[in-house]
Amino acid sequence: MKTALESLRNADALYTEKLVKLMKSFGLTIAEHRLLLLIESGLDTQEKISQATSLDTSTLSRQLKSAVNKDLLDKIATGRDKRQLIYSVTERGLDDVKKIAAELARLDAAAFENWNQNDRSLLEQLLEKLENSF
Template identity: 85%
Template sequence: MKTALESLRSADARYTEKLIKLMKSFGMTIAEHRLLLLIESSLDTQEKISKATKLDTSTLSRQLKSAVKKELLDKIATGRDKRQLIYSVTEKGQADVKQIAAELARIDAAVFTDWNQNDRALLEQLLDKLEKSI
């Protein structure tokens, strides 16, 4: 019999598979999608993003470069030496984020279609308790 944590890990793996497939349909990775969301929320420099995500600068730099190449992000050089970059989400990136949000809402609705509000509230309480326990 599986432990509760094993069941949680299994559910996470299945959800991650769905996320990877969804992101691939938009030509991006989960990490790039997270970057778009962070930049939309005003974390517009590598330094701000690095602090928020605890990602090392080389990893983050590769992710940002890839998102710029895919035309999901724009960058503008600022400062005296033009080395400081300010990132913004492109129109394409914004459209993709909206479509992904709609698809994630659809997935959420499908997963919880047979759950009532009390079941969902209980799950949220239990997950919150688990997170605090770990």
């Protein structure tokens, strides 16, 4: 018999598989999508993003460079020595974020189409309780 945590891990693996497939259809990685969302929310420097995500600067730098090369992000050098970079989401990046959000909403609706509101609320409460247990 599976434990509750094993079932949760299996559900996460299935969700991650669908998420990876969705991101690939847009030519993105999950990490790049997350960067777009963070930068769109106002975290516009590598320092701010690093603090929010706890990613080391070398990993983050590679992810940012990849997103810039894919025309998902723009960067502007600022400061006296032009070493500070300010990132912004490009029109293409914004368009992808909107389209991905719509697809994620469809995935959510499909996953829970046979659940009533009480079941969904209970799941949210139990997951929150589980998070707090750790």
